[in-house]
Structures are given as structure tokens and as C-alpha cells.
Amino acid sequence: MASKIKVGIVGGAGYTGGELLRLLINHPQVDIAFINSSSNAGNPVSKVHADLIGETDLTFSADLSDNIDVLFLCVGHGDAKKFLSENTIADHIKIIDLSQDFRLSNKSIIGNRSFVYGLPELNREAIRTAKNIANPGCFATAIQLGLLPLANAGLLNEVYTTGITGSTGAGQALSATSHFSWRANNIQAYKTLEHQHLGEIGQSLLQLQKNDDIDISFVPWRGDFTRGIFISSTLKCDLSIEELNILFEGFYATHPFVAISKAPVFLKQVVNTNKCVIQLEKVGTKLVVHSAIDNLLKGASGHAVQNMNLLFGLEETAGLKLKAAWF
Template sequence: MLKVGIIGGAGYTGGEMLRLLINHPEVSISFAHSRSNAGKPVHAVHPDLIGDTELRFAEKFHDDIDVLFLCVGHGEARTFLAENHWPAHVKIIDLSQDFRLAEKAVIGDRTFVYGLPELNRDAIRSANNIANPGCFATALQLGLLPLAKAGILKEVHTTGITGSTGAGQSLAATSHFSWRANNIQAYKTLTHQHLKEIGQSVKQLQPDADGGINFVPWRGDFTRGIFISSQLECALSAEEVYVLFEDFYKDHPFTTASREPIYLKQVLNTNKCVIQPEKVGSKLVVHSAIDNLLKGASGQAVQNMNLMFGLNERSGLNMKSIGF
């Protein structure tokens, strides 16, 4: 059994991590740390876990573990690792954006590998530290990587909508129910922070890709999930595009190319990404959908852990979609 520690177990990603790991057949949770909830039962903060675990939030943490998940805010992971020494045998998976870019991937004697399995599976298997991708970044780049691998990615115009959980658990004006209900808003137009990591991944497969990704994210009137539509010029036929995507993802258990229209409920409560390429004249539109808290965060982190420790990639992640 792998011994696991969680820092930041009270938030959305920490809660999802607990839900997954409590049911993982090869994991034992050594501690789930929370400064603000120390001593409380986990189900006092995550009420759905009542009856599933007697675990309490820990005030202190220790290094008698195999892997540490950092479910803390952006900027907090780097500070935490600078202030707390962890022995080399403890593998670290960070869910913040602190180590995703190559120029920021090192702290002390630790170097972080970008944890997108569909791109870096072999590197993840031999890594000691993982920078888990962002949620929008995961959905968007999984829709583009087959095109980059073929060397045909051009300027992309993308829109994407996300649920309120993408904003984190702390309340803000735009995450209140009364604001979100029956509402939609564009934000961070063409400036979203995930664009840099997306560009980094694209250039890994297509170094001459310089057309740019023009991304307009939207806040949606729902709690979880991301739906992306990316549009670009493409000379391939519809059949050639289908084959390109199917071949790229044939060995990746959680990402599937569909020839039929896709929708958000296909992926909610799963670690799946579904992708639909759609050819209309000279235009290619690639739709992709994920659950932002699972494939976009905690589920992908567990997938990375499975790869790092030589476990079945699907272990602990065989979940059903909500369906309807």
C-alpha cells in the first residue's frame, strides 16, 4: 500500500483527492492536513464522505509517506516547499501552477515534470516530482496535440466555458449562486494564465508552431465541467482528421476521440476527456470536454501517481459518469 499525504485537504481539489484515494485499492491516507480544520472529521467539511472514512484533518504532517499531494493555492506550493524539507524518497505531485512552466520547474534539488500523461507518459513514469496541468490547459491542449504532432497546427481561435468550482472554494463576487444563476460572462480574454503551459506543450510536438492560441474563457451557470471549442484552418479531410485523433489517443485509456457530437455530461464525475473533431469546409473545429476537478485536477493527479509507481493507470479511477 502506498502511504499518501495531502496538504490542503479542505478545498475543492483536496476534497476530490480524498474521495478518490479513500477508494483507491492500493493507497492508505497517512494524513490530510488543513490549518483551518485541524482536528475536525473529514466529513465535517466534506459531508458526502460521512460513513466512508473516520479520518480527521491533521494539524501536523510527517514524511513517513511515499507521495505528497499539494492541493494548495497558486504561489503557496513553492512557499510550502521552500519552508519544509522533504526527503528524496517522497514523491511530490503539485496541483497548483507553480511548477508547470519549464523556467519555473526547479526548486532546490527537485525538478518537476509536466504531468499530462497523453504527452509525457514516459517522463512521468520515471519522475519524482509532477506539476499537474491546469484544467483549461488540459481540455484545450488535448484537443490540439494530435494536430501539433502532425505539424499542421495553425492559428487557433478557442472559446471555453467552465463551472463555478474552477474558481476555487473561496467566495468571490462571480462565484455566488445569485450571480452565476442564469448568467454567463467572458473573462481574462486572450490573457488566461494557462496559455503559457499550452504553448509550451504545443511547441514540444511542433517547435515551429507560432500562429498563437486566441482563447476566450467563459464563466458558466453550472458547478463543474469544461467544454472547449477550438477553430482553425485545416486542409485534411474529415476522415483523415478522425484517423489522426484516433491514432494519437489509441493507447491512452482516459482520452477518446468521437465521431459523434459530444456533450458535458459524458465526462462529469469521471477522469475522461472526450474529443470531437468536426470538419466544415476548410475549417476544423475541435470540441473537447472534461470534468475540471477530475481530469482537470485531482483525477489526473491520481493518474500521474499510478504511472509514477508502476500501478495500473486506471487504478482508483474507474468512475461512472452522471449520465443525466
């Protein structure tokens, strides 16, 4: 049996770090070497992530080590670039960054490290041979997976997208709009038409539909639930619903975490999984593509583990065969 992958995690105390730990402590090919968190150094992991009591004896550390194969950066936007600027990471260590710092091609290089955009359903072969991965954003993942087959067929034009996300998408640090009392029985549109994920979405779609005629208008919403993202993208299309379902099923035939549903999609199908479930609806020439993911798994940490599996030549689904939180 091959030796296990030695993993280091920076920023293990937040939501994405916690989800990553839940996955990696049960991954058959992983040993966690350290979990860096200066604010929690010396504390048991289960003191911060109480659901892991009895699951692991790991503690947080303020130290780093070069005796690892891959380093996950679960830090805030801007902090990954700062961390790599201030710390020397040995050349043999691969990096998977969950922030937005290296997702755009014009910002994908720091020092001698170049990052590949880690959307396996678009860049799987490039990921297999990469050294460093920029993990996609949560909204970006859900929107792109709903649009990639259309871009591949040259069918995108004006796209109107709405999406709603759970409160965990805002991170663990409290803000005015992440308190329970504010979120409960409440929704709000935010960052209308200027969400930060639009750049990476446009970049990916242009890989497949090589013209600049794609115009995406995106209105994101804050929802009064904790986990999940639900997207609806509307555009004009002349293909029949039967032709479109064949198109989507063919595009995703070899991708294990995308499922095409003929029945209505809902969040409980995907929460606690690394899946994206897509449903198509058509009235006249108007096509609506619904896509749903768990923002902390396929939208963040599960996606990162999927990328790690590809980087190290493992089965893509290793450690990710998760059941939805159905009830």
C-alpha cells in the same frame, strides 16, 4: 501483494482536496497517512466534505510526516512554492503539485527538486521515471488534448479557442463571481486572450510541432453550472474529416482516458469521470475541435491520481474507473 502507497495531502479542505480524498479512500493501492489543514485540524473529514460521512474516519491534522511515499499539494497558486520553501520534505517523498507554480519549464525547479509537466498523453514515459510532478491546469488539459494530434502532425497555425467552465473552477473560497446568485442564469467572458494557462499550452504544443508559428487566441467563459469544461477550438486544415478522425484515434490509441466521438459531445458524458471526450467537425477548410472534461477530475484531482499511478508503476486507470453523472 505489494505494500500500499502511503499518501499525504496538504490542503485537503478545498474542492480539489475533497475530490482527491474521494478517489484515494477507494483506491486499492493507497493508504492515506495524513490530511493537512491548519484551519480544520482535529475536525473529521466528513465535517468539511459532508458527502464522505460513513466513508472514512479520517480527521484533518496540522502536522506533517515523512512516513509517506507521495505528497499531494492541493493549495492555491503561489502557495505550493511557499510551502516547499518553508518546509523540509524528505528526499524519498515524491510530490504531485496541483497548483500552477511549477508547470513552466523556466519555473520547474525549487531547491533540489525538478518537476515534470504531468500530461500523460504527452509525457507519459517522463512521468513514469519522475520524482516530482506539476499537474496541468484544467483549461490547459482540455485545450491541449484537443490540439496535441494536430501539433504532432505539424498542422497547427492560428487557433481560436473558446471555453466555458463551471463555478468549482474558481475554488471553494467565495468571491464576487462565485456566489450562486451571481452565477445563476449568467455567463461572462474573463481573462480574454491572457489566461494563465496559455503559457503551459504553448510549451506543450512546441514539444510536438517544433516551430513558433502557433498562435492561440483563447476566450474563457464562466458558466452557470458547477462542474465541467467545454472547449471549441477553430483552425484551418486541409485534411478531410475522415483523415482527421484517423489521426486522432491513432494518437490516442494507447491512452485510456481520451475517447474520440463521431456524435456531438456534451458535458454529462464526462462529469464525474477522468475522461476527455473529443469530437471533430469540419466545414470547408475550417476545422472545429470540441473537447470536454470534468474540471475537478481530469482537470485536477483525477489527473493527479493518474500521475500517481504512473509514478508508482500501477495500472494507469487504477481507482479511476468512474461512471459519468448521466442523469
